[in-house]
Amino acid sequence: MNTLMPYLIIGAIVFTLGIFTILSKKNAVGILMGVELVLNSVNINFIAFAKFVDKGLNGQIVAIFIIILAAAEAAIALAIILNIYRSKTTVDVTQMNEMKN
Amino acid sequence: MITLALYIWLLPLLAFVIQIFLGKRLPRKGDWVSVSAIGISFILSLVMFVRMLINYTPDFAVHASIPWIDAGNFKISMGIYLDNLAIVMAMVVATVSFVVHIYSIGYMEGDPRYSRFFAYLSLFSFSMLGLIFFDNLFGIFMMWELVGLCSYLLIGFYFEKKSASDAGKKAFITNRVGDWGFLIGLLIVFTTLGTFTITDIHTLVAQGKLAGGLLTAAGILLFAGAVGKSAQFPLHIWLPDAMEGPTPVSALIHAATMVAAGVYLMARISFMLSFDAMLVVAYIGGFTAFFAATIAITQNDIKRVLAYSTISQLGYMIMAIGVGAYQAGFFHLVTHAMFKAGLFLGSGSVIHAMHHAMHKTGVEEDPNDIRLMGGFRHKMPVTYYTFLIFSLALSGIPFFSGFLSKDAILGGTLAFAMAQSNPIHYLLPVFGFGAAIITAFYMFRLIIKTFYGEPKRPDLYEHIHESPKVMTGPLITLATLSIWIFFTLPSVTPLTAEHGWFFHQIKEPESAVSIQLGHPVSEIPEQIEHAAHVNGMMISIILALSGILLAFMFYYWKKWDVEALTRKIRPLYDLSYHKYYIDEIYNATFVRGLLLWNNILAWFDAHIIDGIVNGAAFVTRHVSRFSGIFDLGFIDGLVNAVADLINNVGQGLRKVQTGQIQFYIFGALAGLILIIIGTLM
Numbered sequence: 001m002n003t004l005m006p007y008l009i010i011g012a013i014v015f016t017l018g019i020f021t022i023l024s025k026k027n028a029v030g031i032l033m034g035v036e037l038v039l040n041s042v043n044i045n046f047i048a049f050a051k052f053v054d055k056g057l058n059g060q061i062v063a064i065f066i067i068i069l070a071a072a073e074a075a076i077a078l079a080i081i082l083n084i085y086r087s088k089t090t091v092d093v094t095q096m097n098e099m100k101n
Numbered sequence: 102m103i104t105l106a107l108y109i110w111l112l113p114l115l116a117f118v119i120q121i122f123l124g125k126r127l128p129r130k131g132d133w134v135s136v137s138a139i140g141i142s143f144i145l146s147l148v149m150f151v152r153m154l155i156n157y158t159p160d161f162a163v164h165a166s167i168p169w170i171d172a173g174n175f176k177i178s179m180g181i182y183l184d185n186l187a188i189v190m191a192m193v194v195a196t197v198s199f200v201v202h203i204y205s206i207g208y209m210e211g212d213p214r215y216s217r218f219f220a221y222l223s224l225f226s227f228s229m230l231g232l233i234f235f236d237n238l239f240g241i242f243m244m245w246e247l248v249g250l251c252s253y254l255l256i257g258f259y260f261e262k263k264s265a266s267d268a269g270k271k272a273f274i275t276n277r278v279g280d281w282g283f284l285i286g287l288l289i290v291f292t293t294l295g296t297f298t299i300t301d302i303h304t305l306v307a308q309g310k311l312a313g314g315l316l317t318a319a320g321i322l323l324f325a326g327a328v329g330k331s332a333q334f335p336l337h338i339w340l341p342d343a344m345e346g347p348t349p350v351s352a353l354i355h356a357a358t359m360v361a362a363g364v365y366l367m368a369r370i371s372f373m374l375s376f377d378a379m380l381v382v383a384y385i386g387g388f389t390a391f392f393a394a395t396i397a398i399t400q401n402d403i404k405r406v407l408a409y410s411t412i413s414q415l416g417y418m419i420m421a422i423g424v425g426a427y428q429a430g431f432f433h434l435v436t437h438a439m440f441k442a443g444l445f446l447g448s449g450s451v452i453h454a455m456h457h458a459m460h461k462t463g464v465e466e467d468p469n470d471i472r473l474m475g476g477f478r479h480k481m482p483v484t485y486y487t488f489l490i491f492s493l494a495l496s497g498i499p500f501f502s503g504f505l506s507k508d509a510i511l512g513g514t515l516a517f518a519m520a521q522s523n524p525i526h527y528l529l530p531v532f533g534f535g536a537a538i539i540t541a542f543y544m545f546r547l548i549i550k551t552f553y554g555e556p557k558r559p560d561l562y563e564h565i566h567e568s569p570k571v572m573t574g575p576l577i578t579l580a581t582l583s584i585w586i587f588f589t590l591p592s593v594t595p596l597t598a599e600h601g602w603f604f605h606q607i608k609e610p611e612s613a614v615s616i617q618l619g620h621p622v623s624e625i626p627e628q629i630e631h632a633a634h635v636n637g638m639m640i641s642i643i644l645a646l647s648g649i650l651l652a653f654m655f656y657y658w659k660k661w662d663v664e665a666l667t668r669k670i671r672p673l674y675d676l677s678y679h680k681y682y683i684d685e686i687y688n689a690t691f692v693r694g695l696l697l698w699n700n701i702l703a704w705f706d707a708h709i710i711d712g713i714v715n716g717a718a719f720v721t722r723h724v725s726r727f728s729g730i731f732d733l734g735f736i737d738g739l740v741n742a743v744a745d746l747i748n749n750v751g752q753g754l755r756k757v758q759t760g761q762i763q764f765y766i767f768g769a770l771a772g773l774i775l776i777i778i779g780t781l782m
Contacts, residue, residue, distance in 0.1 A: 023770075097759060097760030099760040
């Protein structure tokens, strides 16, 4: 694993899995897990580029940013889901269709 | 003088306007408005008349005109032409009109439409004076129609009575028939000469611009108007029926003035009559004179006798113009106006008294019927004496005005006949003299039956009394004017007015036809003229006295039996009594024919014209139906289809909005991938 490409491939695979999770999970928390996957795949990409292309630390700093942002965003998202649960007693996204039509 | 004429003419118009709008609300219903207007006109015309006498020139004439229509080649001017003829005529009209106005105050008292009567009288006076003063045939025609209108309004004054309203219509329509001829005559004049002004026509005809057959035709056609207006045969039928109007109307319009308008017109256009036209005029006049007199002898309605008498006397005047005795014709117009109006007013006085008597006794018969009268001279002396004077004048007895004028005419016709090569023209004096003796006869028959003898109806006789002064005053005035002296001055002979002011002032205008032809239209040598007049005078006096004698023999002394004679000549009597059935003939032919034509046209209108209109409506309705279907079905269908399309598309598009966020993310992602692939490609 001394080349860039395997890392990019892993990043792509994780990204795809994350997208798939977002699009197919019924549970809202499951979608958040998918969002985490997408963000972390982006992290992999950044760090891989930082090591093999940039040969500096810029990519790794961005990765730390993303982790912080992911954490913050997850907190807020869970807060929203909690509020929704309070009013709808469910976290099933297919029930969240008040904007229908 | 022109301003005088304008005042004389327009004052009655002012009176009419005031009277017709405000009359009812004025004190005494405004009779003083009309009376004072015509009174002032009378005084002013008297002034004009005296001035004329002072000037004492037969050529006097003033002419003032203004252009009225000026459209390139088409020019008509309106103006006033005052010559001695007009001044004398105006004097006559103003006098008789004034006298009748005063009389009407008494006669029409208590009538519900009293104010309107005076308004109409004023309108009539205005129209008649206008007719006299205008200088052009067109203006005369306008006034001609206006007097016809007034005649209609006044004859049909008691319009609740069907006979009265019918009579009004008959008068106007018969007049119209004459006017048709008048109008064609006017057109001939205008198209050939380009002017209506009488003085211009004189000049142009003398130059020969209108000649030959066309000139004769124009003369005869203009005469047709006079036939209608002056009730000559065959358009005389309206005048007897016109007696339905109030008696002052009969006196003013149908004795003295309006019917004289025809004679006045003939006097005015006499200069353009060719010899043939003159013959037509003379014969119609003469025949009418005789014919009407034969009807008058059998009539029992006092006003009918006088009506036929008027027709007969008008015939005399027309005949006079026709034979070239211009002065005599006009002279008779003047004298006749006085005594005929007097006769009518006198008969009105009698009828008024009969009305009163019938009212008192509850009798419901005809107040005009002389068979119900008799012996009235004891009860109505003023009426009787004036009536007697008028009748003597009408019969042509010396010492009265009528003798002078009638004799002049008879002399004129005799002179004419004697001067012609064709002896057939002696028919004219035969008509004239024949009518004279018959006139004397029927007038005195009337007098005897009304004023003499035993009262036929003592129940009515009891209540007969003389009329009030406002009615007898006019009678006395007119009777005075029927005395000879006023017309012969400065001479005093009762036998002829030749040397008097009248014959000096009123001179026949030179015939334009004579100038055109280069020789007189009708030449009567001096000695024939003289012989004719002398002989004529003697014959007419004999005939007049004979007529009166006959009347007395039959009706007063009863030496000869009227009834027996009537039985012997029953067919003749019937012809006379029924006015020769002319009304019946006209009814069966013209009236029925016209009504038939009306029906045909009405049928045409109702079926064919209306059919076309209805058919058009039918077609329109159906076309509109199809149009509607098209509109509703097709156009609306299109519109609806578009709307539906949009609706459906919308419905479809709606489904995109699922409300599920995963669906939206998927969409966004799919789009993003497509864009990336797109840019990479």
